[in-house]
Amino acid sequence: MGTSSTLDATFAALADPTRRAILARLATGDATVTELAAPFAMSQPAVSKHLRVLERAGLVRRGRDAQRRPCHLVAEPLKAATAWLAGYRDYWEASYRQLDDLLKDLQP
Amino acid sequence: MTPPLRSPGLQVTEAGATGLVLTRDFAAPAPLVFAALTRPELLRRWHGAHGWHLTGCEVDLRPGGAWRFVSHGPGGAEMEMYGEFREVEPPVRLVQTEIHRGWPEGAALVTTVLAETGGHTTMTVTVRYPSPEIRDQVVRTPMRRGAGEAYDRLAALLDLLDQEKRDRS
Numbered sequence: 001m002g003t004s005s006t007l008d009a010t011f012a013a014l015a016d017p018t019r020r021a022i023l024a025r026l027a028t029g030d031a032t033v034t035e036l037a038a039p040f041a042m043s044q045p046a047v048s049k050h051l052r053v054l055e056r057a058g059l060v061r062r063g064r065d066a067q068r069r070p071c072h073l074v075a076e077p078l079k080a081a082t083a084w085l086a087g088y089r090d091y092w093e094a095s096y097r098q099l100d101d102l103l104k105d106l107q108p
Numbered sequence: 109m110t111p112p113l114r115s116p117g118l119q120v121t122e123a124g125a126t127g128l129v130l131t132r133d134f135a136a137p138a139p140l141v142f143a144a145l146t147r148p149e150l151l152r153r154w155h156g157a158h159g160w161h162l163t164g165c166e167v168d169l170r171p172g173g174a175w176r177f178v179s180h181g182p183g184g185a186e187m188e189m190y191g192e193f194r195e196v197e198p199p200v201r202l203v204q205t206e207i208h209r210g211w212p213e214g215a216a217l218v219t220t221v222l223a224e225t226g227g228h229t230t231m232t233v234t235v236r237y238p239s240p241e242i243r244d245q246v247v248r249t250p251m252r253r254g255a256g257e258a259y260d261r262l263a264a265l266l267d268l269l270d271q272e273k274r275d276r277s
Contacts, residue, residue, distance in 0.1 A: 093118045094157035096132050099144055102154045103136035106144075 010077045013057035018042070019050050023059060026073035030063070036071065126240055130233040138224035141231060142199035145220065151177075158182075169196055175204065191215060199224075206235075214238025 013019055022036055037047040051071060054060035058077050063070040119131040134141050144150045148165040155162045156179055164178030176190040191205035200222050205215040217236045222229050 091157050091160075092130070095155060096118055096134075098154040098157065100134065102144060102150065103134055103140055106140055106150075107136060 009057040010059065013053050013059055016050065016053075018047075019054055022047070022050060022054065022071075023073060026060065026071055030070040030072050032068050032070055126237040126242075128235045128237070130231075130235075132231050134229045134231060135227070136229060137227055138199040138222040138229045141222055141229045142202075145231075146198075146202070155179075156181075160185075164188075169193065171196055191218075211238075211242055214242065216242070 014023075018040060021040070025031060025036060025039070033044050033047055033051065036051070037044045040047065051060060051062075055062065059074055061072045061074050063072065117132055120128065136144075144154065146167055146169050148167050151165050151167075152162045155165075155177070158181075160179050160181040162177055163180045164176065166174070166176045168174050171193055173193045173196075174190065175193065176188070178186065178188045180186050188209040189206055190209075191207055193202070193204045194217075195201060195203035202218075202220040204218050204220075206218050207215045215238060219234045221232045221234075223232070224230075
């Protein structure tokens with residue numbers, strides 16, 4: 001999967017508020033589906049469905065423990081996405097800083 | 109509308125499915141900013157970063173007039189964008205089409221508005237891409253403009269994750 005389709009999968013997975021909340025919860029530590037479902041007015045199957053989207057996007061990994069299968073946040077795709085974003089924004093901000101300097105030079 | 113991305117200067121927000129808004133303040137009056145955005149001898153002095161610079165710059169500043177930028181970057185990379193002015197109202201408003209060489213079809217519509225307050229000028233650039241595919245193509249190249257609602261969502265999520273991290277430490 002290329003960088004672009006990886007980013008697409010990451011952003012598609014992030015497009016849903018419940019999935020963002022699940023990721024925010026996992027940022028505090030691993031959790032089971034039951035634990036993840038607790039704060040949401042949502043059934044465990046509904047939460048599992050969101051988890052599958054997050055797993056496919058590579059944002060969540062499930063543990064091997066057959067009973068609990070704890071969910072773990074995988075930060076790398078998020079880091080890749082922000083690194084790309086930072087690069088893009090740095091580029092234009094750097095260009096506009098050159099414009100700042102030029103505008104300063106042009107004024108008496 | 110999702111919250112704007114955090115930035116020391118440049119702000120980027122989404123506007124609909126194919127739109128993008130860039131906002132930036134400059135410590136100069138609007139006529140000067142307008143000149144810097146439209147006069148080739150000034151554009152050449154600031155446009156580009158990270159090894160990219162304008163090598164070709166033609167601007168026929170009137171409605172229906174053509175413009176063309178050629179930029180060279182690291183490793184001999186080259187890109188070209190061109191289009192036509194639709195509205196030219198110095199020093200407050202500029203509407204132009206923008207096509208990047210290699211785009212499948214269609215032109216972006218770029219509207220630049222300058223608002224001066226007390227010698228400072230706020231520039232708002234609204235870009236409407238012809239399709240989500242072209243916006244994808246734009247966002248893949250760091251040289252080119254691009255952003256989208258997903259990035260705002262990502263920024264919001266990262267804010268949240270940062271907050272969580274701070275709360276735990």
